[in-house]
Amino acid sequence: MSRKYIFIPAAILIIMSFLFSYAIGEEKIIKMSTTTSTENSGLLNVLLPEFTKDTGIRVKVFAKGTGAAIRDGIDGNVDIIFVHDRTREDKFMQEGYGAYRLPVMHNDFIILGPGNDPAGIRGMKAGDAFRKIAYSKCLFISRGDDSGTHSKERELWGLAGVALEKKKTEVVKDGKTASLEYVYPAVLGEQYISIGQGMGKTLTFSEEKQAYTIADRGTYLEYRYGREQGLDLDILVEGDDSLSNPYGIIPVNPEKYPDIKFEEADMLARWLVSERGQKLIADYKIQGRQAFFPDAPK
C-alpha cells in the first residue's frame, strides 16, 4: 500500500480524535470521594445539581468510608474529598496532600437501639450509655471500616472507660514491614459485631439483629423517614457534645498531582461555603427535620 493511502485515513482519525476531545473537554467533570453518610442521607442529590446549574461543572461522586475516601485523595484518584474525621483530615493536610481545608457543615451522631431499649440507655450521656451497653448482654454493631463514624465509636469506648484492645497485623509496605491496627473493645466479646460496611448497611444490619449502634443523624433520618418501610430503630441518646460530627471539604493539592482539576475542585469547595451553598445545606430537610447545620463563618 502506498504512503498516500495510509495518510488519508490517518488524517481523518486525527481530526476526529481532536473533535471528540473537544466535545468531551466542553463538559467539565470532577471526581469527588466522600463518605457514605453524605451520599446515603440524600444531601448530595440536592446540592450537586444546583452546583452544576450554577457553574456547568458536573461532579462524579464515589461514596466510601472516610478511610478509603482519604486514600483516594492520597493516591490522586480524585480531585476533591468531602469527609468527617478531623484527626485524619489534619494528618492529610500535614502530609501535603490537600490544598486547603474548609469547614462546611456539621450534624451529629446518635446512638440507636431497639425501641424497648433492653440495656436501658435512653437519655443518658454518650459515654455512660456506651458503658451500660458494654455491661449489658446486648449486641452492638460496629462499622469496623476505619470510617469517620468508626473513629467516633472508638473515641466513645475510650470515653466510657471500656478497655480497648489492639490487634496488630504485619504487612509489607514499600519494602518495609508496617503493621495494621484493629482497635476494638475486647471485653464485649461476641456481643460486639464488626461488619466492615457502610452506614446504610450497618443500620439495616442493626435493625435485623435489633442491636445498638452509632450513626450519623442524616443517614438515620433518610433510612427512618425517607423509605417506604422505615427503619425499626429508635434514637436513644442524642445532643451530647461528644457526639458532634463536623464535615470538611479538601481539594487535592495540585502540587502533588498536577493533572487533577484543581480549578474546578476549588470552585466546588468555595461554592459549598458560599451563602448559596450554605443556605441549601441549612434548608435541606428529611421529612421536615433539618439534617445538617452550616459551619462556614459568614
Next chain:
Amino acid sequence: MTFFIDSFRSALLLLWHIDKDLLVIVSLSLKVSFFSTFISGIVGVPLGLAISMNNFRGKRILITVLHTLLALPTVVIGLFVYSFISRRGLLGSMGLLYTPKAMIIGQIILILPIITTLTITAISRIDRRYRKTAQTLGANPYQTALVIVREARFGILAAIIMAFGRVIAEVGISMMLGGNARGFTRTMTTAMALEFDKGEFTMSVALGIILLMISLAVNIVLNYFQGKAGD
C-alpha cells in the same frame, strides 16, 4: 511492581505468623464452600442424571433454562434470598440472615445450575452403547445409572471442582447474606473487599494470594481423586 512484591511478602508474613483472624476467616470460607458444594452435588448430580437419561416434553427448554441460570448474578440471588429470610420476610422468624447458613443457601442457588448442566454435558459424552449394554445385560434403571455415573465420573468431578471454585471466590452473596461480621461471617473474599474499602490494598491482595494458595491445595487433592477416577 513494588506493590505486588509487598503484597506477596505480606501474604507470607500472615502465613508465617499464623494470624488468628486469618485462620477464622479461612476456615469459615472453606466450611461454607464445602457445605454448599456438597449439598449442590448431592442434589445436582442426580438431577443432571435424571434429566439426561429421560426423554420428556420440554427437556430442551429445561436445559436452556438451566443454562440461563448460569448467568444469574450473585446480587440477584442475594436479594432474592434476603427478601425471604430478613426479619420482615416469610422466614424471618428463623433468624437466618447474617449467618453462615444464609450464605450456604445463596451459594447453593448459585452453583446448583453449574453442577446440573455440567453433569448433563458429562453424561451426554458417554457412549450410548454403555447404557444399551447395561440394559441388555439385565441391569435395572438404578444399576444403569450407576454404570453411567461411573463412566462420566471424570466430568462430574470436574463439575464439582468448578462449582467449588465459583463459591470460594464469590463475594456478592457472602457480603449480602453473611454481612461480613468479623469472626462470624467474614470470608476471605469479603475480607478482601473490606481491606480494599479501607484503602489497605496490600492486605487485600495478600489475602487474594492466600485464597489462591488454598484453592491450589484443594485442587491438588481433588486432582488426585480425579486422576484415580480417570484411571
